[in-house]
Amino acid sequence: MSGPDADFDLSKALADLAKGEMTASALENQLNAIESQVDELLASFEKQGTAAAVATSADKTDPRQPGTDQDHKVEPSNSPPK
Known part of the structure; x- marks a missing residue:
């Protein structure tokens, strides 16, 4: 086919x-x-997630925060009840 x-x-x-x-x-x-x-x-969500994780971690490890184990002293089981 030419042309x-x-x-x-x-x-x-x-x-x-x-x-x-x-x-x-x-x-x-x-x-x-x-x-x-x-x-x-994604970078924004990761940054928010990291900030939230750090804040949650600080709440769990800070003894001044209410609701930690240090606020609830447990008497030894062999001591008489008060």
């Missing part, structure tokens, strides 16, 4: 290929932007 029809098909195929490449590039850029946003959200 004007073959040249037209080839030029159309090349144009379609170029259009597909541009579309793929645009999609890749959008996906990169979304990935960056997801990374920022």
